[in-house]
Amino acid sequence: MTTATTASDDVRLSAREAAERHLRALVGRDDAVLREDQWAAIEALAVDRRRALVVQRTGWGKSAVYFVATKLLREGGAGPTVIVSPLLALMRNQIAAAERAGIRAVTINSTNIDQWQPIHDQIHAGEVDVLLVSPERLNNPGFRDEVLPRLAATCGLLVVDEAHCISDWGHDFRPDYRRLRTLLAELPTGIPVLATTATANQRVTDDVAEQLGVHADGTSDAAVLVQRGTLDRESLRLGVVQLKTPEQRLAWLADHLAEQPGSGIVYCLTVAATQEVAGYLRDRGLEVAAYSGQTEADERHALEQALVEGRVKALVATSALGMGFDATLGFVINLGAPSSPVAYYQQVGRAGRGTDDATVVLLPQAEDRDIWAYFASLGFPREEQVRETLAALAESDRPLSTATLETRVELGRNRLESMLKVLDVDGAVQRVQGGWVSTGRPWTYDAERYARVAEAREREQQAMLGYLRTTECRMRYLREQLDDVGPDGRAADCGRCDNCGGVTLSSAVSDASVAEAGQRLSRPGVVLEPRRMWPTALGNLGLDLKGKIAAGAGPGRTVARLTDLGHGQALRQLFREDTPDGPVPPGLAQAVMDVMKDWSSQWSSRPDAIVVVESATRPTLVNDLAEGLSRVMQVPVVGTWAIRDPSVPPRAGASNSAQRVAAVRRRGGLDADVPPGATVLLVDDQVATGWTLTVAAVAIREAGAGAVLPLALATQG
Template identity: 75%
Template structure:
C-alpha cells in the first residue's frame, strides 16, 4: 500500500536524489531517467517492495545507492545488500565510497573483520552492508546478527534476484533463505530486487516471493553498444590461433570466457607465449590475486582476463570486448556474460567461438541437478537417526553424493523446513517433506530447452540481439542493426599458419600432474574402516597425458572414454603422447622403477592390458601383478560421488595380487576419476614392500 506523500515532498526528494546521483557518478550534468526515479521513489518515498528487471549498465546500483542516501538522511538504518559475487561487492563498495557512502562487507574472506564491522553497524557508522547469500544461513550470523539487522535496516536489496527462482539460469539455494528474511522485516521496510537476466516466468516467480503490492519495473534489454557475432572454426588449434591473431584488434580490455578452469589456464598460457598481456582467473584463484587481477582489468593494465563465469564485473567496469571460447548452456547466461562489455563505451565487440565439446560440458553440469528422491530420503533418514548435529563430512559416509551436491540438497531442505543448520552441522526437524518430482522434471526440461536455444543461436540467421532479448521475453525486441547477421559487424575467420602451428604445438604438448591424495576422508569409521589422518604411505606425484577437459589431447581422450566406445588397444596418437610424457617425467625420477603393476579394469581390460604390456616392452620392466577385482558385485564407479563412499567401495572391490619387489613400482591405469583407486593401490604396494609408487594414466578427469 503506497503511503500518502505530498507533491512537494516528492519534488524535493527527486532534487536531492539527483544531487546524490551527481556525486555518485562524478558528473555535474547527470540526471535520473524517469524509470530510475520511479524505482527510487517507490523505495525511499513510498516504502514499497520493487523488482527492477533492467539491462546490465542501466544503473540499478545507482538506484539503491541513491535510495540509501535519501533514507539515511531521514534517519533510517543501514541498507543491507545481498550479492552473490565478491568481485561485484568490491566494485560496489568502491563506487559507494566515492559518493560518501560508508559501505562494508561480511563474507568468507574477511572473517577477522566481522566483529569490528558489527561494532560499526551497532554504532551507526555503516550506511551499506553487503553480504553473500551464504551468510544468511550461517548459524552465528542468522541467529545473532541478522535479527538485529532485519529490525533496524532501512532498505533490503537483493542483487542478481533471478537466483531466487529455480527457473533462473543461475539458481542458488541460499537465495531461497531471503524469503524467510522478508517475513521477519518490520512493516514499512522497503525491499528492492534487481536483475538483468529474468524472463517472464522468473520475473513472476521472484515478484510472488517478494510478497503483495510489488512494483515491477521491466525495461528494454537492448544493449546499444554491443556488436554480437559468431565465428565457427573447425578445430581447437584454429580457435586458439584466432585468439592469438585477433585479440590485439579488440577495443580496449576485456574478458575471454572459458567453460572450465583447466581451459582458462591452458588458453592464458598460450596467449602469453604469443606476446599478449593476459592472466587466468577462476573460482580457484587466490582472493588477493583475484582482487589484483580485477583492478588490472578495469585499469587496462592487461588486455584480457581468461576467466570462468566466476568473474563478474560491476559498476565501474568499462570493457571493450567479451569473447566466449565455448558457448554457455543458455542464451540467458550468455546475455549476462556479454553484458560485462560496453558499459562505458559506444562500441564493444562480442564474439562467440563455439566448440564441439560444449555439449559434453553442458551434460556434466546437467548431471548436478537436484538428487533423486531415494538419496534425499536417505539423507533425511540418516539425520533423523542421529542423536546430534551431523557435519556434511560425516553425512558423506552415509549418502552417495558429492560434497557440493549434498550441501546444495541440505540448503534446499533447510529452506523447506525439513532440516536446520546449527553449530556443528545439520539436524532433522522432523517436519514432513514432499519430493516435488514434477517441478524438478519441469526445471530439467526448461534447462534442455535453453540448451537447444543456444544451439539455435549459433546457426541462426536472425538478429543476434533480438534473439537474446526474445529469450528473455523482452516485448520490445527488434533487429539491432549492429550484429553480424544485421551487417553491423564483420568478423574475419582467417587465422595465420604460424598461429595454427604454434597452437597445435601447445595443444599437443602432453603431460599433467596427478597429485596424490594426502589425507584419508573423515568418518571412515562409520563404514567400518580404520583409516584416518594423513596418508603416510601413498604414491608420489604421477602423470597423465591430459585432462578430459583439455583442448588438445583432451579431445582424443574424450573420444576414447565415451560411453559405448568398444574396448581396444591404446590409439597410436595417444601412445606417442604417452612416450613424450614418460621422457619428460623420467628425467625427474630419483630412482627408475623396477616393475609394473596394472589396475584391473572390467570395462576396458584390453586397453589397460595393452598399456601395461606396451610400457613393459619399451621400458624392459616386468609386470609383477595387478590390483585385482575380487568383488565384482561392487560396480566400477560405485561410491564415486564422494571420497568416503569411494574408499569404502574400492576397499571391497580390489585386492593387491602381486609379487612386489623392494624398489619403485610403476602403477598404471587408464583413467583417473577421483584419484582414490590409484591412492589405495599405491598404499597396498608400499605396504607390500615397494620403496615408492609412480602412478601413470592415459587421462584424468580432475
C-alpha cells in the same frame, strides 16, 4: 503485509530534488539527472516504502537507485541499507561507489572475519549506512540466529542484487539465496525491498516477484512494483566465428585478440581451459592472465584491477568473473558456448559499459554439449538420496557434519551442501553449530517441479544451439529468449551484429598460428597430485583409516584431462560408452611415450616393476598400455590391483570420497609379487576421484615397495 505510504506532491517533489543532488555526488557530475524509470524505482522505495523488482540491462544504473534511495531513507531516520551481493568483486566496486556519495559502506564476507565484531559495533552505533553481505553469510548459524534478526528489525532498506539467483528457474540459481525468503517474511511492515537483475526472462521475473511479496503470515503482496526495461545493449556488436578444430580456435585468438578494442574477457567453460589458453596466448606475446574460482582472493582482486586499468589485454576466465564486475571493456570473447542464451547474455553484458562500441565473439566448440551434460548432472539429487539424508539426520542424537553425512549418502560435498541448504529453507533440516539436524517437519519431494526445471534447461541448450545457427539478428534472438519483446511478440533487429551487417568478423587464421597452436595442444602431460589425507569419518563405514596417508603414491602423470582442448578430444572419443574396447590408439601411445620421457627426468629412481589396475570395461586398453610400457622400458608386469568383488560397480561411491574409498576397498585387492624396495609404475586407463590409485598404492607400499608412480591416459579433473 507491506503498506505503501501516501505522500503529497510537495513531498515527492522535494524528494526528487534531494535525489538529484545525491546522484550528482555519486557520479561526480553536476549535470547528472535521474531518468524517469530510475526515479520511479527510487520513489517506490524511499517515498512509498514498497517492494520492487527492477529488471534492467547492465549499465542502466541499478546501483544508483539503491544508493540514492539509501541517502533519502537515512536522512529520514531509517536504519542502514543491507545489500546481499554474490561476489566480492561486486562488493568492492559498490563500496568505492558509495564512498563517492558520502555513504559509509562496510562488508561482511569470508575474507574479513577478523573485522566482523568491529563492524557489528559500528552498525549498533549508527555509523554504517550500507552493509553488504554475501548470500553464504545468510546460511551461517551464528549470523542467521544472532545478526540477521537484528538486521531485519532495524534495517531501512533491503537490496537483493542479482536476484535471478533466488529462482531455480534462473541460469545461476544459488541455494544460499533461498534464505532470503525467510528474511523477507520477517521484515517489519514498511521496510522497502529492492531486488535487481540484468538477466531474467518472464518466468524468472514472475518467480522472483512472487517470492519478493511473501510475508510471515503466508500472504502475498500484490503491491510489488515490477519494472522491466529493454535489455538491448546498443554498444554491443555480436558475432559468431565457426571454426572446426581446437587449433584453429586458439590460432584465431592469437591472430585477432590484439585487434579487439581496449581490454576485455576471454570466457572458457572450464578452469583447465583458462590455464591452457592463457599460457598459449602469453607465449604468443599477449598480456593475459587466467582467472577462475580457484584463483586466490588477493590475486583475483589484483587481476580485476589490472583489467579495469587496462594493464592486461584480457583475463581468460570462467564465469567466476561475472555478475557485478564493473569496468569499461571493449570486448568479450567466449571460447565455448554457455548452456543457455540467458547465461550468455549475462557474460556478454560485461562488455560495452562506458563505451559506444564493444565486440562480442562466440567461438563454439564440439565439446560444449559434453560440458553442458556434466553440469546438468549436478542438479537436485534423486528422492531416495534426499530421503537417506533426512533419515540419517533423524536417527542421530547429535548434529552431523557434512563430512559425516558423506559416509551415509552417496553425494559429493558440493551437491550435498546445496541440497541441505534447500532443505534448510524448506524447514526440513537446520544448520547449527557442529553440523546439521533434522527438524522433524514433513517434507515433500517436488519431483514434478525438478523435472520441469530439467526440461527447461534442455530447452535452453537447444535455444543456445539455435543462436549459433541463426541467420537473423543475434541481439534480437537473445532479447526474445529473455522475453524482451514488443506488443507483437518480437524484438527489433539491432543493425549491429554480423547477421545484420553491422560487424564483419574474419575467420582467417595464419598457418603459423595453427601450427604453433597444434604444437601447444599436442604437448602431453598433466601432473596427478597424490591424495595425502584419508576422508573424514571412515570409521562410520567400518574402516580404520584416518589422518595423513603415511605411505602412498608419489606425484603421477596422465596424458591429458578429458576437458583439455588438445589430447582431451581424442581421449573423450576413446572413453565414450559406445567406443569399443581396444588397444591404445597410435597417437595416444606416442603421447604416453612423450609423457614418460619428460617425467623420467624427475624420478629419484627408475621403475623396477609395473602393476596394472584391472578393468572390467576396458581390459584390452589398460593391458595394452601396460604391456607396451613393459616392452619399451624393459620392466616386468608383476601383477594387478585385481577385481575381487565384481558385484561392486566400477564407479561405485564416486560421488564422494568416503563412499569411494569404501567401494574401492570392497571391489579390489592387490594380486602382485612386489619386489622389496621396488619403484612400482601403477598403470590405469583413467582417473576420476584418484582413490583407486591411492588405495592400490597404499597396498603396494605395504607389500614392500619403496615408491609408487601412478600413470593413466586421462583424468576427469
